[in-house]
Amino acid sequence: MIALAGTAPDATDSALVPSPYVVKRFVCETDDTFTLTLAPSAGGDALRFAPGQFNMLYGFPAGDVPISVSGPTWRKDVLIHTIRAVGPVTKTLAQLQRGDSVLVRGPFGVPWPIANAEGQDVLLVAGGIGLAPLRPVLYHVLKHRRRYRSLTVLYGARTPSDILFRQEIAKWQARSDLRFEVTVDRSDASWHGHVGVVTQLLDRIELSPLQTCAMVCGPEVMMHFTRLALSKRGVPSSQMYLSMERNMKCGVGSCGHCQLGPFFICKDGPVFEYPRIASVFSVKEL
Amino acid sequence: MDLAGLADFVAALWSAGYRVIGPTVGDGAIVYGEVRSLSDLPQGLTDQQEAGQYRLVRRNDDALFGFHVGPHSLKRLLLPPKERLFTTIRKGPALTVVPEQIPTEKIAFLGAKACEIQAMLTQDQVLLGGHHPDVQYLARRRNLLIIGTSCTSAGGTCFCTSMGSGPSVGEGADVALTEVISESTHHFIVEAKSSRGAELLSPLRLPSASSSEQQIAAQQVAAAAKQMGRTLVTDGLKELIAQAMDSSHWDSVATRCLSCANCTLVCPTCFCNTVEDVTDLAGEHSERWRRWDSCFHEDFSYLHGGAVRQSVKSRYRQWLSHKLSTWIDQFGRSGCVGCGRCITFCPVGIDLTAECATLQARHP
Ligand SMILES: Cc1cc2nc3c(=O)[nH]c(=O)nc-3n(C[C@H](O)[C@H](O)[C@H](O)COP(=O)(O)OP(=O)(O)OC[C@H]3O[C@@H](n4cnc5c(N)ncnc54)[C@H](O)[C@@H]3O)c2cc1C
Ligand code: SF4
Ligand code: SF4
Numbered sequence: 001m002i003a004l005a006g007t008a009p010d011a012t013d014s015a016l017v018p019s020p021y022v023v024k025r026f027v028c029e030t031d032d033t034f035t036l037t038l039a040p041s042a043g044g045d046a047l048r049f050a051p052g053q054f055n056m057l058y059g060f061p062a063g064d065v066p067i068s069v070s071g072p073t074w075r076k077d078v079l080i081h082t083i084r085a086v087g088p089v090t091k092t093l094a095q096l097q098r099g100d101s102v103l104v105r106g107p108f109g110v111p112w113p114i115a116n117a118e119g120q121d122v123l124l125v126a127g128g129i130g131l132a133p134l135r136p137v138l139y140h141v142l143k144h145r146r147r148y149r150s151l152t153v154l155y156g157a158r159t160p161s162d163i164l165f166r167q168e169i170a171k172w173q174a175r176s177d178l179r180f181e182v183t184v185d186r187s188d189a190s191w192h193g194h195v196g197v198v199t200q201l202l203d204r205i206e207l208s209p210l211q212t213c214a215m216v217c218g219p220e221v222m223m224h225f226t227r228l229a230l231s232k233r234g235v236p237s238s239q240m241y242l243s244m245e246r247n248m249k250c251g252v253g254s255c256g257h258c259q260l261g262p263f264f265i266c267k268d269g270p271v272f273e274y275p276r277i278a279s280v281f282s283v284k285e286l
Numbered sequence: 287m288d289l290a291g292l293a294d295f296v297a298a299l300w301s302a303g304y305r306v307i308g309p310t311v312g313d314g315a316i317v318y319g320e321v322r323s324l325s326d327l328p329q330g331l332t333d334q335q336e337a338g339q340y341r342l343v344r345r346n347d348d349a350l351f352g353f354h355v356g357p358h359s360l361k362r363l364l365l366p367p368k369e370r371l372f373t374t375i376r377k378g379p380a381l382t383v384v385p386e387q388i389p390t391e392k393i394a395f396l397g398a399k400a401c402e403i404q405a406m407l408t409q410d411q412v413l414l415g416g417h418h419p420d421v422q423y424l425a426r427r428r429n430l431l432i433i434g435t436s437c438t439s440a441g442g443t444c445f446c447t448s449m450g451s452g453p454s455v456g457e458g459a460d461v462a463l464t465e466v467i468s469e470s471t472h473h474f475i476v477e478a479k480s481s482r483g484a485e486l487l488s489p490l491r492l493p494s495a496s497s498s499e500q501q502i503a504a505q506q507v508a509a510a511a512k513q514m515g516r517t518l519v520t521d522g523l524k525e526l527i528a529q530a531m532d533s534s535h536w537d538s539v540a541t542r543c544l545s546c547a548n549c550t551l552v553c554p555t556c557f558c559n560t561v562e563d564v565t566d567l568a569g570e571h572s573e574r575w576r577r578w579d580s581c582f583h584e585d586f587s588y589l590h591g592g593a594v595r596q597s598v599k600s601r602y603r604q605w606l607s608h609k610l611s612t613w614i615d616q617f618g619r620s621g622c623v624g625c626g627r628c629i630t631f632c633p634v635g636i637d638l639t640a641e642c643a644t645l646q647a648r649h650p
């Protein structure tokens with residue numbers, strides 16, 4: 001039986017009630033994707049988060065949706081989110097300008113295993129907007145570079161104009177302490193890089209499978225094929241982590257929407273060690 | 287306690303500041319409403335229930351709690367069908383959030399059946415057991431006093447004994463009653479189940495029940511346990527369902543299921559909800575409401591592009607497997623208390639006990 005005693009409930013403690021934030025910066029990344037830098041309207045520090053956690057961002061008055069934090073953990077004054085405009089709420093967020101307000105609640109969810117990955121090769125595999133939730137891991141590993149062995153990022157975008165964080169990627173690619181590979185599904189005249197799905201990049205890199213911690217984020221099919229390719233290269237499934245997505249209304253395990261078999265993705269995930277979700281991962285319409 | 291004693295108890299609850307809610311008759315069913323006096327209770331009535339059928343009939347005695355369960359459940363009081371969570375006010379570019387006040391009303395529920403109380407404890411785990419307890423639910427729950435009544439007969443779709451949730455009122459109640467009726471007597475065996483319950487009972491100076499009175503009451507409750515309208519074999523069921531995701535049996539249920547969501551709305555443990563934002567024309571004032579939702583609705587699993595659970599088969603499978611299998615993974619207990627409401631209130635009479643028996647027969 002759940003104990004009911006304890007301090008009296010306080011309306012301002014509700015995880016379902018958001019706090020106002022102000023847009024400090026709005027950056028267009030691509031035609032449909034943008035990055036918001038948000039600071040608490042009331043001043044003070046922003047919410048603390050761990051890489052892989054998400055917030056429910058409320059675009060007034062359309063509603064709220066889960067969006068991962070894409071900025072570095074050490075920026076205590078702001079929250080940075082990178083968002084692809086696909087529907088009512090994200091399109092409302094896309095209309096925001098500097099000085100406008102958004103409502104934020106969070107952070108929610110289980111983060112990427114950055115502590116477990118210490119002493120290992122870190123392999124980040126991202127598809128599309130999936131690069132945004134992985135960017136805080138990249139920042140973290142670069143900041144604590146000596147705690148990790150090699151760092152490899154494999155990133156697939158639909159077309160060259162869909163590539164996120166272009167300038168930052170160019171800087172990362174210039175560094176010698178990480179390898180950052182980009183591929184596109186469909187090329188155009190401007191593109192001289194690799195063309196093909198992200199799993200093809202995986203076939204081209206060297207791997208020490210038993211010492212690799214792989215973190216994968218992207219559409220479910222992309223994660224499916226990445227997982228198979230990693231298995232083929234000998235990476236144990238207990239060293240593969242995936243970030244799952246389902247409809248979310250609450251973020252705290254009380255609305256039921258995000259269920260995937262026995263899991264509430266909002267609180268048991270979104271990041272899962274693959275063996276935990278293996279039995280439900282590819283079940284159709286679950 | 288005799289009838290006059292119960293009437294005094296109800297009056298005492300009102301004067302202690304409780305709004306007393308309990309079974310009343312409305313729309314041809316037992317529904318929950320205000321109980322100001324014993325005449326508000328469904329005296330002499332019971333409910334006949336079968337798959338897809340519910341009707342009120344006269345009993346051959348004057349029992350006050352001689353019914354089983356109706357379309358309402360305690361979740362209606364604790365997690366209301368619709369409630370406001372906060373209001374947002376826009377002034378220029380600034381947004382202000384005003385959280386909804388914490389509910390303070392004290393409610394005493396009179397006549398909660400054992401399964402009903404177990405269902406409440408099941409919802410407690412969902413809404414209060416995590417890192418972020420639901421403050422509205424917690425406030426209502428703390429202000430709710432429960433007077434349970436053990437069943438002395440079982441309904442046509444009941445299977446609480448299979449689920450270990452009845453018919454005798456156990457933990458979760460503040461006071462437990464057993465109604466005993468014979469030609470010569472109509473009284474209640476009363477038991478305080480919490481200190482709050484004991485405090486409310488003590489001014490009534492009730493005579494203590496003799497051991498033979500207690501024995502007769504216990505025998506009647508035990509008799510109810512032997513009359514269950516349905517049974518569910520739970521041994522190995524959790525694992526069986528988890529392994530039967532691809533069973534063709536889901537297709538067979540889908541040919542009958544209307545995906546109407548009645549089963550989830552009447553189910554006392556189903557907690558799923560969604561939110562809606564209601565904005566005024568000027569766009570300066572917006573209210574966020576939470577309302578009941580159901581995994582039977584197509585847009586429940588909507589992900590940009592379309593629903594994850596498009597087919598009715600996948601939605602019925604979600605419902606049944608959540609109730610009887612994955613709930614155990616999530617909370618260490620079943621999501622079903624065996625109240626039978628989903629069977630009774632299914633317009634086409636789909637019966638989860640029968641569907642499970644078929645699954646068990648097909649996948650031995
Ligand atoms: C953990 C997690 C992290 C995420 N991180 C990011 C991120 O960093 N960046 C990013 O861009 N995206 C991210 N997403 C995805 C993002 O949440 C979705 O793109 C977003 O919810 C889309 O919302 P929308 O309102 O713009 O569009 P829609 O998906 O079209 O609609 C959102 C909501 O509106 C309702 N709705 C809309 N249309 C319909 C309809 N036709 N029928 C019924 N209901 C409808 C649904 O209930 C739905 O939940 C993440 C998702 C999760 C689960
Ligand atoms: S699933 Fe059916 S029998 Fe079980 S608790 Fe819900 S309504 Fe009652
Ligand atoms: S059965 Fe469906 S509506 Fe009921 S709690 Fe489970 S997912 Fe929610």
Ligand code: FES
Binds near residue numbers: 250257264266
């Ligand atoms: S988002 Fe509500 S339960 Fe997970």
